[in-house]
Amino acid sequence: FVLYQVEILDWKTKQQLCFLDKVNDNIVEMAGDSIYCLADPHWYPARQSIRLDPKGKSLRDEEILQHLPVGTTATLYFKDLGPQIGWTMVFLTEYAGPLFIYFLFYFRMPFVYGLNDKLTSSPHPVVNLACICHSFHYIKRLIETIFVHRFSHGTMPLRNIIKNCFYYWGFAAWLAYYINHPLYTPPSYGQNQINFAVIMFLICEAGNFSIHITLSDLRRHGSKIRKIPYPTKNPFTWLFFFVSCPNYTYEVGAWISFTIMTQCVPVGLFTLLCFIQMTVWAKDKHYTYVREFKDYPSIRMAIIPFLL
Structure with missing residues (x-):
């Protein structure tokens, strides 16, 4: 040698x-x-x-x-x-915050909206449904962090967690404040709009989870070797035929559904920023795949089939 x-x-x-x-x-x-x-x-x-x-x-x-x-x-x-911090701890911190912060507004804590008894509950069922969906999303993320995700990089700079938590926690407080506000008004098209949004939300959450399972299976036994992800028998993974990062596609879809469900401007803005950031991540991963694998499927785009 x-x-x-x-x-x-x-x-x-x-x-x-x-x-x-x-x-x-x-x-x-x-x-x-x-x-x-x-x-x-x-x-x-x-x-x-x-x-x-x-x-x-x-x-x-x-x-x-x-x-x-x-x-x-x-x-x-x-x-x-x-100084570095492990990715598992990063995700647990980022995702646990929005889960508990949202409850502060949902349960109408006195220091949030006031002491008036009329402000302690909401007459709109969609507010309860929004809390369930929001909590489900972040509980799923916490479970995936502990049992599913396999990280190619073990750590991230400690200073970044402050920025990330400010982003996730801040937006959670902002959108929770308006969704649970006493003056909140339900979606314009009523129950039909809410039902459609809930169905799309659950589909996207199931798809996102399926993609994370598939990506995790590529790195069993602690392997760091990069492989091309392909669709499996699970129909939710068939989006791999068309995009490199369907987990981001489903993630954005879930937040679009949540926006439709709540018809709330802060949620829409959060969804837009999520889409922009995830598009950047998806393009970077897509170009890495194309650069490393000569046989990488040419039909795939980064995050939106046939478009982006």
Whole structure:
């Protein structure tokens, strides 16, 4: 096997942090060596980003030097990603917040709408239904986080969780305030509109769950190897014929249904922002699939069949 000499520079200052001699071609072992050479215990592996170019992407753990465009003397760049937090804890925190925040408004806490007895309950059944659907959505997410999801990256920067929680928790409070407000008015087309929205909501939730199960099955036993997801016998997975990220398609569909059900402007705005963000994520994943797999189905789009 080939032994390498590896120089590790700071990605910003270009100063040498350490020099590794007689390194084998396993990037994981090399990253571990760099921790000891940097002689600082707070640079644990999850905090490290090692890359070929200062502004490039981080090398994955499974990448080896032999397959990288470097000679036997390689120069790599180190970036401290800051304190990290596990993705499971991230999702649990993000999703538990909206679940409990919504209840504060649904149960009409005195500090929200006032002490008047007339404000302690709503005459509109759709308000109760909206609470059930909203709670179901986030309980499903919590269950998926614990029992279904398999994460390709173990952690994310701790600072990001503050931003994410502000987004999820803030919107949950905003839309819950208006849906449960004493002056809330039900949808214009009455029960027919509500029934249609509930059916579409449940279909999208079932589809989203089915896609997550399918994606989880691709990474059994802790495998990090990326594979092309294909439809299964489950009809909800047939959307894989047309899009790369049907989980996002179903997610957006669920929030569109919730918007129709409640006919509430804050919910509509949240749905729009969700669609924009998920489109960005879906396009990124779609282009990654296309780049990595030469036989990737050409008919697939990122998130909307035949369109986007």
